[in-house]
Amino acid sequence: MPESLPLIDTDVAGEGPFKAAVQGKMVRLLFENVPSQLATHPFLGGVVVYLFRDIRPHNELIIWMVCLIGILLFRFILYQAYRKNLPPDETAIRWAYLFALTTVLIALVWGYAGVFFFSLEYPAVSYVVLVILAGITAGSFISHSLLFQIYFIFPLLAVIPLSFRYLLVGQPEYTLVGVICLLFVVYISLHAKRAHHYLQQAISSEFHIKEMAERLEDKRQEAEASNRAKSRFLAAASHDLRQPVHAIQLFSEALKGRVADDNQRKIVSSIQSATQSLDNLFGNLLDLSKVDANAIHPDFKNVDLGDMLRRVQDQFEPIAWSKGLDYRSVDTSVYVWSDPALLERIVGNYVANALKYTEKGAILVGCRRREKTVCIQVIDTGKGIPNDKLAKIFEEFYQIGNPERDRSKGLGLGLAIVRGLAKLLDAEVKVDSVVGRGSCFSIELPVANVKTGTIERNGSDLELSSSLDKKLILVIDDDITIRVAMAHLLDDWGCRNIIAGSAKEAERLIDEAGLVRPDLL
Numbered sequence: 001m002p003e004s005l006p007l008i009d010t011d012v013a014g015e016g017p018f019k020a021a022v023q024g025k026m027v028r029l030l031f032e033n034v035p036s037q038l039a040t041h042p043f044l045g046g047v048v049v050y051l052f053r054d055i056r057p058h059n060e061l062i063i064w065m066v067c068l069i070g071i072l073l074f075r076f077i078l079y080q081a082y083r084k085n086l087p088p089d090e091t092a093i094r095w096a097y098l099f100a101l102t103t104v105l106i107a108l109v110w111g112y113a114g115v116f117f118f119s120l121e122y123p124a125v126s127y128v129v130l131v132i133l134a135g136i137t138a139g140s141f142i143s144h145s146l147l148f149q150i151y152f153i154f155p156l157l158a159v160i161p162l163s164f165r166y167l168l169v170g171q172p173e174y175t176l177v178g179v180i181c182l183l184f185v186v187y188i189s190l191h192a193k194r195a196h197h198y199l200q201q202a203i204s205s206e207f208h209i210k211e212m213a214e215r216l217e218d219k220r221q222e223a224e225a226s227n228r229a230k231s232r233f234l235a236a237a238s239h240d241l242r243q244p245v246h247a248i249q250l251f252s253e254a255l256k257g258r259v260a261d262d263n264q265r266k267i268v269s270s271i272q273s274a275t276q277s278l279d280n281l282f283g284n285l286l287d288l289s290k291v292d293a294n295a296i297h298p299d300f301k302n303v304d305l306g307d308m309l310r311r312v313q314d315q316f317e318p319i320a321w322s323k324g325l326d327y328r329s330v331d332t333s334v335y336v337w338s339d340p341a342l343l344e345r346i347v348g349n350y351v352a353n354a355l356k357y358t359e360k361g362a363i364l365v366g367c368r369r370r371e372k373t374v375c376i377q378v379i380d381t382g383k384g385i386p387n388d389k390l391a392k393i394f395e396e397f398y399q400i401g402n403p404e405r406d407r408s409k410g411l412g413l414g415l416a417i418v419r420g421l422a423k424l425l426d427a428e429v430k431v432d433s434v435v436g437r438g439s440c441f442s443i444e445l446p447v448a449n450v451k452t453g454t455i456e457r458n459g460s461d462l463e464l465s466s467s468l469d470k471k472l473i474l475v476i477d478d479d480i481t482i483r484v485a486m487a488h489l490l491d492d493w494g495c496r497n498i499i500a501g502s503a504k505e506a507e508r509l510i511d512e513a514g515l516v517r518p519d520l521l
């Protein structure tokens with residue numbers, strides 16, 4: 001038995017890998033319609049036997065009905081075997097041949113009824129048989145047109161013989177019925193072929209779309225894997241990448257104290273400014289990479305919100321004053337359940353963003369207590385943000401009012417980091433803004449249970465004197481460039497220092513110097 005026949009149009013399915021898949025799917029759909037056919041044919045056969053009970057011999061009717069039931073039983077067994085085997089697409093055509101065989105047998109049985117049960121004495125009964133045959137032909141229009149050659153079997157063997165039987169009578173009314181039957185077969189066959197083409201095209205498109213979706217999914221996974229690899233690399237290498245920048249900052253600070261000429265000091269200050277800008281931008285990129293690489297794991301605890309807002313104020317209030325802005329922070333005694341470091345970074349980024357885009361007026365930082373949550377808000381009197389850009393400002397590298405990409409205005413990563421950190425904290429960030437009046441950035445967090453939780457307070461219990469003169473400073477760093485730079489800087493500050501590359505080396509140097517403990521580590 002051949003593995004393939006022109007049961008499908010190669011111009012639709014193509015000669016590639018989809019041809020077998022399309023053919024297999026069409027055969028599969030063909031068998032799925034078997035249960036409805038098994039119920040229809042016995043019923044219609046019983047109607048024919050009932051109508052001809054007094055016209056044809058009972059033995060003939062019984063044999064005819066047994067043949068019909070037997071063929072349907074054979075088709076049912078074939079259907080069950082197909083479901084059990086679920087053949088691959090490449091061999092599905094063999095099952096289509098077996099299905100076609102049962103269709104030939106069923107058509108012959110019905111064709112026999114149409115020709116040999118025909119009676120001029122009872123024309124109404126013969127018309128009923130004609131209607132039944134036409135109904136079966138039309139009823140299988142969708143299911144059998146999946147494979148057009150199988151569909152054409154039934155009208156060819158069952159309806160057309162009856163049409164010629166009407167034509168052979170020789171009477172005008174019967175001739176008209178015969179012609180109508182032939183036209184019906186031609187008409188519905190043409191539409192069946194067209195339906196076959198459309199069904200095959202739809203199935204072929206389904207496979208093409210599925211393949212495209214799989215390709216897109218593969219590309220998406222490759223892109224995500226590449227992005228995660230990049231993020232993991234930056235997150236893992238953040239210390240090594242930032243060390244040279246940190247060393248440049250230390251060397252430039254040491255150099256500034258040793259340069260007397262004003263012009264040279266300005267050059268050093270420019271170096272420091274550029275290095276600080278580079279450090280900030282580099283730090284933001286690395287922080288964002290850590291978020292993307294899932295390298296940050298929140299440490300949830302009860303956080304004193306008032307204490308945290310005071311630290312943010314200490315950090316940013318001098319910057320606000322230098323720009324002529326009023327910085328206001330509303331004190332609070334509420335505690336929230338969050339990661340203290342990540343939360344402080346979020347609020348700090350909010351405030352830094354407000355300072356960047358506010359030229360006059362004030363920055364207000366505070367919180368609103370709700371039933372079970374606290375909403376921390378940073379409100380400014382800046383330029384405001386258009387409504388169509390509110391959803392974009394939390395995207396990476398997106399900035400408003402910086403088309404020239406001035407690095408002094410940042411890279412547009414501050415709010416992207418906020419979004420990533422807020423996701424880690426399972427918190428919601430919002431922004432409301434009116435152009436020309438200002439913006440309000442907020443984050444909502446759950447209120448903490450201070451009775452059972454651990455209260456987090458940042459800060460050191462050690463109070464250092466304002467002067468480092470003659471103090472003994474112990475520096476431990478594994479990077480030799482940082483150690484050399486720190487030694488120069490501490491010498492300029494008038495400090496005594498011990499510079500070590502490890503804790504073990506530091507212990508040895510302290511023992512050799514006969515010292516008990518340094519003033520600062």
